[in-house]
Amino acid sequence: MPDITELIRLAGQARDRAYAPYSGHPVGAALVTDAGAVFTGCNVENAAYPLGTCAEQSAISAMVLGGGRTIRELVVVGPTDAPCPPCGACRQRIREFAGPDARIHICNEREPLLTFTPDELLPASFGPENLNPRKA
Ligand code: THU
Numbered sequence: 001m002p003d004i005t006e007l008i009r010l011a012g013q014a015r016d017r018a019y020a021p022y023s024g025h026p027v028g029a030a031l032v033t034d035a036g037a038v039f040t041g042c043n044v045e046n047a048a049y050p051l052g053t054c055a056e057q058s059a060i061s062a063m064v065l066g067g068g069r070t071i072r073e074l075v076v077v078g079p080t081d082a083p084c085p086p087c088g089a090c091r092q093r094i095r096e097f098a099g100p101d102a103r104i105h106i107c108n109e110r111e112p113l114l115t116f117t118p119d120e121l122l123p124a125s126f127g128p129e130n131l132n133p134r135k136a
Contacts, residue, residue: 001036004075008107011077012039013053018042022049027084028044029055033068033104034099042052060097070099081108 002010007030015028022045030040041058056076063071074094078084083106086094094104098118105112119125 002032002038004073004107004112005106006107007032007073007124008077008109008111009025009040010038011055011075011107012109014040014042014059015077015079016120018055019044021045022047022052024079025084025109026079027055029059029074030077031059031063031071031074034038034072035068037063037066037068039066039068054087054090057093058103060093063097064074069097071097071102073097073102074098074104075107075112077107083108085114086121088120092125095122095125095127096117 011028011030014030015026018026020026023102027043030038032038039059039062041055041062043053043055045052076084076086085106095118102118104116104121106114
C-alpha cells in the first residue's frame with residue numbers, strides 16, 4: 001500500500017504529463033483503491049475549451065478500467081504551492097467511488113495542504129443510494 005509521500009510523487013509525475021496549454025494550470029492526481037491498486041491521471045484540455053477533462057476524472061476512469069471500484073486515498077497536485085482543490089463536478093465523481101474512510105489530500109509537491117473526508121468535500125450529496133432506494 002503506497003503512503004501519501006509516494007502518492008504525491010506519482011501525482012506530480014502525472015501533473016508533468018498534463019496537457020494544459022490554454023489554462024497553463026497542469027494538475028495531477030493519484031489514487032489508491034481499497035485493494036491497494038494505484039491509478040493516476042492528468043488534465044487534458046482542448047481548443048474547444050469546455051471539452052477539457054480534469055486530472056481526478058482521468059484517474060477515476062483509469063481506476064474503473066483497471067477493475068478498481070473504491071477509493072481509499074486520493075492526492076491532487078497542482079502547478080504551484082497553492083492548494084488545487086477539486087472542482088464541483090469532480091467532487092461528485094469522487095463521491096461516486098469514495099469508500100467510507102476515504103481521504104482526499106490537496107497537496108503541493110512535498111506534503112498535504114488540506115485533507116477532506118468525502119462528506120467534507122461534498123456535504124449532503126447525491127449518490128447511488130439516492131437514485132433508486134429499493135436497490136440500495
Ligand atoms: N483542474 C483539474 O484537473 N483538477 C482540479 O482539481 C482543478 C482544475 C484543471 C481543469 C483545467 O484543465 C485547469 O485545471 C484549469 O481549470
